[in-house]
């Protein structure tokens with residue numbers, strides 16, 4: 519269970535509700551949803567069509583988000599059963615997927631499952647201009663509704679030939695993000711889709727040289743140091759598990775060590791930053807929680823005074839806190855939504871990944887992080903508690 523990078527090894531079975539051992543009728547069974555995002559023409563539809571025709575023995579609901587001009591938008595929901603595609607139509611009201619998926623889409627998926635039996639997986643293709651940061655929390659933190667769906671992860675496809683241009687394209691600046699002169703370099707939709715990704719598929723590799731491909735990979739790694747990266751042509755992934763399915767990006771944090779793969783500053787806009795922490799007391803964990811609330815909800819870095827430059831913006835957060843009593847807490851966040859919870863792996867007696875003992879870690883992916891001393895700020899908060 520320690521090597522999720524190994525593409526040749528099937529992910530281990532989990533002792534978790536919804537992992538496939540339970541009968542579909544079981545109430546606790548939750549269906550994982552993978553959000554497939556990527557800039558215009560990156561190969562999302564090609565990928566989903568490939569999945570619909572590939573023999574994989576899974577019942578996958580693919581929601582293709584092809585918006586028409588009509589306000590009365592219908593979505594094609596295609597169910598792959600034994601290699602045969604059956605088409606359904608899922609009404610999701612009007613245009614905005616961010617709200618309509620929440621209000622109508624989740625319910626529609628659930629009622630469809632009631633009629634048709636559960637899917638094993640759901641793949642949702644967003645429009646090329648979608649900001650996954652708006653979408654992810656809807657599926658992730660939906661416990662109140664007793665949702666039968668959970669967010670497995672976000673997969674972002676990039677077009678190897680065009681991605682560098684897209685990242686430098688001021689015209690492609692991300693919508694919904696305040697843009698002003700003191701914000702620093704332009705953040706594009708391509709940035710936002712990469713920063714939120716758990717898996718990044720560099721597609722159209724046939725169109726670039728090995729050298730160019732390496733440049734693309736380096737740039738992407740400098741933006742998102744956590745994501746797993748794969749290279750494809752025609753969106754053909756060698757297998758589904760670990761690429762698109764069974765990502766468990768929101769209930770595990772195995773990949774934290776990946777951030778050590780290089781500290782290049784290739785992208786001026788978004789970067790990945792890692793903070794280390796000593797073993798904590800329970801009180802100090804509360805201090806970390808309070809620190810995160812200030813950081814994510816107020817967008818303020820504690821102890822940083824009146825900073826005048828461009829403000830920061832956190833897109834993704836993952837971490838592992840070690841406690842002095844030997845237990846662990848996981849940290850997960852997307853935008854202002856975050857959660858600190860017991861490590862289910864240690865809880866279940868599973869194997870822990872190898873890491874030098876005694877170091878907790880918090881990884882932030884976001885904008886303008888280089889201007890702030892996050893390590894110092896968090897360390898001070900933690901130290902203040904032990905001084906009492």
Ligand SMILES: Nc1nc2c(ncn2[C@@H]2O[C@H](COP(=O)(O)OP(=O)(O)OP(=O)(O)O)[C@@H](O)[C@H]2O)c(=O)[nH]1
Nearest residue numbers: 557558559560561562563564646721722751752753
């Ligand atoms: N050369 C090459 N072409 C590809 C590859 N993958 C997809 N294409 C082509 O690129 C075009 C766009 O692919 P789509 O799958 O429609 O991309 P998309 O991300 O769904 O596009 P939008 O929905 O418009 O955002 C199509 O003509 C594909 O046939 C690839 O690996 N290499």
Ligand SMILES: [Zn+2]
Nearest residue numbers: 562563564643
């Ligand atoms: Zn498409």
